[in-house]
Amino acid sequence: MVGKTLFEKIWDKHVVKTMPDGTVLLYIDRHLVHEVTSPQAFEGLRMAKRAVRRPDLSFATMDHNVPTTTEDRMTIRDPISAAQVEALRTNCKEFGVNLYDLQSDHQGIVHIIGPEMGITVPGLTMVCGDSHTSTHGAFGTLAFGIGTSEVEHVLATQTLRQSKPKTFRVEFTGKLQKGVYSKDMILKLIGLIGTAGGTGYVIEYAGEAVRALSMEARMTICNMSIEGGARAGMIAPDDTTYEYIAAKDRPFAPKGEAFDRAVEYWRSLPSDPDAEFDRVLTIEADKIAPQVTWGTNPGMVVDVTDRVPDPHSVPGHSVKDVEQALAYMGLSPGTPMTEIPLDTIFIGSCTNARIEDLRTVSGIIKGRKKADSVRVIVVPGSQQVRKQAEAEGIDKVFIDAGAEWRHAGCSMCLGMNPDQLKPGERCASTSNRNFEGRQGKGGRTHLVSPEMAAAALLEGHFVDIRNWAA
Amino acid sequence: MEAFSSHRGVVATLDRANVDTDQIIPKQFLKSIKRTGFGESLFFDWRYGDDGKPNPAFELNQPAFAGASILVTRNNFGCGSSREHAVWAVAQYGFKAVIAPWQDRNGSRVPGFADIFRNNCVKNGLLTIELSEAEVDQLFDWVERFPGVEATVDLEEQRVILHMDEEVAFHFDVDPVVKEHLIRGLDDIALTLEHEADITSFEQQHETQLHA
Numbered sequence: 001m002v003g004k005t006l007f008e009k010i011w012d013k014h015v016v017k018t019m020p021d022g023t024v025l026l027y028i029d030r031h032l033v034h035e036v037t038s039p040q041a042f043e044g045l046r047m048a049k050r051a052v053r054r055p056d057l058s059f060a061t062m063d064h065n066v067p068t069t070t071e072d073r074m075t076i077r078d079p080i081s082a083a084q085v086e087a088l089r090t091n092c093k094e095f096g097v098n099l100y101d102l103q104s105d106h107q108g109i110v111h112i113i114g115p116e117m118g119i120t121v122p123g124l125t126m127v128c129g130d131s132h133t134s135t136h137g138a139f140g141t142l143a144f145g146i147g148t149s150e151v152e153h154v155l156a157t158q159t160l161r162q163s164k165p166k167t168f169r170v171e172f173t174g175k176l177q178k179g180v181y182s183k184d185m186i187l188k189l190i191g192l193i194g195t196a197g198g199t200g201y202v203i204e205y206a207g208e209a210v211r212a213l214s215m216e217a218r219m220t221i222c223n224m225s226i227e228g229g230a231r232a233g234m235i236a237p238d239d240t241t242y243e244y245i246a247a248k249d250r251p252f253a254p255k256g257e258a259f260d261r262a263v264e265y266w267r268s269l270p271s272d273p274d275a276e277f278d279r280v281l282t283i284e285a286d287k288i289a290p291q292v293t294w295g296t297n298p299g300m301v302v303d304v305t306d307r308v309p310d311p312h313s314v315p316g317h318s319v320k321d322v323e324q325a326l327a328y329m330g331l332s333p334g335t336p337m338t339e340i341p342l343d344t345i346f347i348g349s350c351t352n353a354r355i356e357d358l359r360t361v362s363g364i365i366k367g368r369k370k371a372d373s374v375r376v377i378v379v380p381g382s383q384q385v386r387k388q389a390e391a392e393g394i395d396k397v398f399i400d401a402g403a404e405w406r407h408a409g410c411s412m413c414l415g416m417n418p419d420q421l422k423p424g425e426r427c428a429s430t431s432n433r434n435f436e437g438r439q440g441k442g443g444r445t446h447l448v449s450p451e452m453a454a455a456a457l458l459e460g461h462f463v464d465i466r467n468w469a470a
Numbered sequence: 471m472e473a474f475s476s477h478r479g480v481v482a483t484l485d486r487a488n489v490d491t492d493q494i495i496p497k498q499f500l501k502s503i504k505r506t507g508f509g510e511s512l513f514f515d516w517r518y519g520d521d522g523k524p525n526p527a528f529e530l531n532q533p534a535f536a537g538a539s540i541l542v543t544r545n546n547f548g549c550g551s552s553r554e555h556a557v558w559a560v561a562q563y564g565f566k567a568v569i570a571p572w573q574d575r576n577g578s579r580v581p582g583f584a585d586i587f588r589n590n591c592v593k594n595g596l597l598t599i600e601l602s603e604a605e606v607d608q609l610f611d612w613v614e615r616f617p618g619v620e621a622t623v624d625l626e627e628q629r630v631i632l633h634m635d636e637e638v639a640f641h642f643d644v645d646p647v648v649k650e651h652l653i654r655g656l657d658d659i660a661l662t663l664e665h666e667a668d669i670t671s672f673e674q675q676h677e678t679q680l681h682a
Contacts, residue, residue, distance in 0.1 A: 016672040017665055021647045025665060029678045037553065039503035048659070053669075057678060065501065080501040087503045121679055131552040131586060145586055147554035149593035149658070157662045159669055163647065195488055196546035196573075199581045229549065231585050254681045262679065279578065297488050297549070316575070318544075321487050414551075416497045435492040435550060437515050 003272025005167050006236050007202045010142045010269070014125045016159055026162045029124040031154050032110045033060035033097060035088040036416070037129030041152035042091040053158045055096040059119055062088055062102065063109045064416045068379050068406035072418070074102060081417070095155070108382020108408040111135040111350040115219065116384050118253025121245055122237040122266040127154055132350045132432065134225040138218035139245075140237035140269050142202070145226065166278040168201035168230065169271075172209035174286035179466035182217035183352060183430070183449035185209065186224040187291035189283060191301040194316045198230030201279065204271065205235050209285030215244040216356035223351045224432050227298040236270035249384075292337050292462055293434045293447040295325035300434070304452070304464045308335040328436055329444050330424065338462050340446070342428050344421060345376045345457040346439070347450060348406075349413035349431035353381030357430065357450040358389050362397040364454035364470055369402055371460030376403035377419065379411040403457070415440045428456040471595045473655030477566040478622040479539030481632070483613045484529050489543060490550035491587060495559040508555055509562030534617030542569045542609045545580070548587025557590040567597040567623045569630065571606040592648050595655065597625060599642045612638065625653060 004012070016025040031054075038060070045052070052058060065081040067073050076082040085102075092099035100106040106113055111132050114120040120136045126143035127133060129151040136143035150160055172185055190197075203225050210218070218235050225233030242263050245253045254262045289303035299316065302309065310333045311322035326333065331340070347353065347361055358380060370376050378398045380386040386408055389395055395405045412419040413431035415438070421427055423442025430453050434445040448456065455463045458470065499511045519525045530538070541560070547570045548556060560568065568591070570582030581588070582600040591598050601609070612632055613619055622631045625644070632638040650656075662669075 014676075017668045021650065023647055025662060025668070027669070027672055027676060029680075036500050040505045040554075043503070043505070050659070056682075057680065078501075084501050084503055118681075124679060129552060129554075131550065145552040147552055147557070147586060147590035147593060149554060149590065153659050153662065156659050157666075157669060158673075159662060161658060161662060163645070194546075194575070194580070195549055196580045196584070197575065199546070199583075199585055226550075226586075229546070229580075229584060252680055252682055254679065258681055297490065299488075318487060320485070324486070414492075414497050416500065433490075433492070433550060435490045437496060438492050441496075441515060 003275040005271040005275040005277060006140055006204055006234055006269055007142060007167055010123055010125065011164065023161050023163050025159045026125060027159055028127055028154050029057060030119055030126040031058045032114055032126065032128035032133065033058055033151070034064060034110050034130060035062045035084045036064045037148050038091065038151055039084065039087045040148050041155055042095065044152040045095070045155055050156045052095040052097060052155045055098070057158065058097045058155065059114070060088060060092050060097050061100040061107055061110055061113055064410045064414065066102065066409035067417050068409045068411050068419060070407065073407050105383050105387065108384065109350045109353065109410055111223065112354060112381035112385065115139065116250070116382055118245060118250030121253060121262065122241060123269055127160065131226040132223050134231065134233050135219050135223040135350055137222040137225065137232050137234040138215060139241055140234060140266065142232055142234065144231040165231070166201045168198060168203045168279045169277040170203055170205050171207035171280070171282045172205065172285040173207050173282060174209060174284055175212065176209055176285050176288065177466055179451065180288050180290055181449045181451055182213050182220045184288050184291045185285065186221045187293070187298065187301050187447065188288050190224065190228045190298045191291070192283070193228055195227060195297050195299040196229040198225065198228040201230050202232040202234060203230045205233060207285070210235060211238065214356055215240060216354040219354065220351055224298070227432055237266045242266065290449065290452050290465055292452065294329065294331060294337065295322070296328055296434055296436050298432070298434060298447060300325060302337060304337050304462055306337055308333050308337065338464065340426070341461055342374055342456055343425045344427040345374050345453050346412045346427055346429040346431065347453055348377070348379030348381070348411050350381065351432040352430035352450045353379060353385065355385050355388050358385065358394050361450045361454040362394040364451060365401045365458060366397050368458055368470065370457045373460045374457055376401070376457050377406060377412060378403050379406045380408050382408045412439050414438060428453050428462065471655045471657060474595050474597055474652040475626055476622060476624045477539065478620055479566065480535065480537055481540045481542055481613050481619055481621045482530055482535035482538035483610050484541060484543040485610065487544035488546045488549055491548055491553050491556035492550055494548065494556040495553065500553060500555055505558060506562065508559035509564065512559040512563040532617065537564065539564050539566045540569065540621050540623060541565050542606065542613065545571050545573050545582055547583050549584040552586045554590045556587060557594050557596055561594050561596045565596065567599055569599045569601060569606065569609065571603040572600045573603060592651055593658065595652060597623060597652060599623065599630060601640055601642055605640050625649060
């Protein structure tokens with residue numbers, strides 16, 4: 001018998017029933033909920049007089065709308081945002097769902113607090129009305145984003161009707177160069193396969209360069225699977241995973257004997273050596289350079305040493321689409337990426353606002369000042385990350401450098417709260433999407449790693465951090 | 471959900487690839503707690519100028535496309551955020567079907583629609599149709615030559631028929647599960663709850679690994 005992939009092992013374990021049409025009813029172990037994609041789902045339940053089947057497996061927080069300044073955080077001025085946040089409170093209370101409200105020490109971006117609290121462990125099925133749910137796949141769990149109708153379905157039934165996706169193994173061989181990080185690995189992959197290259201697949205990331213990554217760095221890769229079109233990305237669990245889960249202050253993670261039993265199970269999850277994938281791709285990690293996006297989707301990306309491309313020379317994009325992207329971005333073909341002047345640096349989002357990201361950036365900028373030309377906003381991914389950073393003095397490093405030190409939320413990744421770019425402003429961002437208007441109408445986004453953002457905040461433009469001395 | 475079998479209406483074209491859900495419905499409209507009222511905000515940043523008036527340069531604002539209910543666009547439509555608000559906006563604007571090309575990239579078939587968007591469409595009775603790139607190119611050509619041309623989208627027969635002096639028809643493939651779902655206008659939750667006993671017995675033997 002042919003071996004199974006990590007994905008297949010988890011999938012098979014969660015099939016409640018196979019339907020006559022070939023779809024399956026898939027059991028969902030964890031449902032994460034936030035204020036933007038849930039109100040219509042709760043309203044649907046109310047209208048049909050249905051209950052939440054497993055409130056104990058449902059976890060909610062508010063993150064998208066939340067202001068991140070100390071003065072505005074508790075009293076949201078935008079009445080529509082405030083109403084949406086209030087609706088989540090009312091819904092969670094009425095239906096008995098766990099809520100990490102603004103006063104909670106655990107409030108934060110839903111994909112940051114899940115792993116932090118031990119809600120995310122290997123071998124689960126997890127969903128959330130949010131495309132970046134793929135983040136949790138870093139633990140060797142099947143996690144994917146769903147729409148609001150499916151949110152309602154999971155609330156009512158704790159299951160989803162699903163067709164089985166295909167499998168795609170991406171192997172990163174060798175070791176990363178100094179100055180190159182997991183963000184560069186995933187941007188490189190998206191550049192190669194395009195933003196639809198992974199559509200219909202669950203990606204499993206493997207290889208020496210992936211094994212060497214911390215959990216935080218693995219989450220960055222899985223987080224952006226959706227930017228390559230794949231609803232889910234996964235990494236087999238290993239000792240790095242188990243050590244992360246064993247850390248204290250993860251209230252929902254197994255402990256003691258239960259932990260040992262769990263690890264024994266988790267060790268059975270990695271893909272069998274003879275497992276077959278529908279598609280495979282190998283990338284030489286040691287050849288990857290720091291990546292910077294130049295356009296209006298994450299597949300429009302080049303090495304930092306490259307130039308803004310000629311519209312006729314971009315594979316997978318029409319000339320017209322590239323011309324439109326360059327016009328929106330205000331860039332001319334042939335401009336070196338390192339000569340593009342920046343206005344804003346955003347360090348945050350579910351992609352790169354974990355404690356490790358903040359430690360790395362503060363390590364680079366310690367004792368130095370930001371460039372005069374830039375505004376720097378640092379938004380920790382959760383209140384726990386903020387607290388930890390403050391305990392380590394990281395907040396001081398940022399404040400001394402001239403950055404704004406904020407509270408947790410999605411913030412300028414999508415600008416649903418007051419943190420937005422103004423038209424024409426150009427931002428180096430550690431987030432995940434460089435779509436038109438994503439960070440504010442008319443705003444221009446360049447996606448980079450936290451380390452590249454750190455260097456850019458000191459210099460006011462991008463540098464090749466492989467041969468740059470702070 | 472309303473059942474879908476066949477629909478005839480004006481075809482509009484949107485000649486852009488990788489249209490993401492941030493463009494379909496920008497962030498400021500996601501704050502609503504209702505399921506309606508999104509049609510006016512569809513493609514907001516492209517559709518309206520800074521003065522709030524319709525932008526005449528935007529494709530869908532062409533007079534010939536007034537009242538259009540079939541949208542023809544380019545590859546990877548609906549990528550990005552999972553927001554179902556994007557599908558609500560497309561449907562509430564009046565579109566019943568969206569057509570986009572699948573692509574052949576190094577021998578593998580790349581779908582014309584992003585996964586989550588396509589899935590959300592099914593839940594809302596909005597039909598997504600994938601044709602080949604050559605066929606979609608032809609549709610763009612015909613609509614350019616005959617602006618305001620109507621088409622029929624026949625889900626039973628899996629055909630798109632362009633109504634000109636001489637009719638042009640394209641066959642499309644559709645997932646049989648999706649076809650059944652749309653034609654019968656099924657309520658997913660009610661269907662799943664018919665299997666509640668199976669869910670309960672599954673739960674009795676299943677380890678959710680939650681420790682609190």
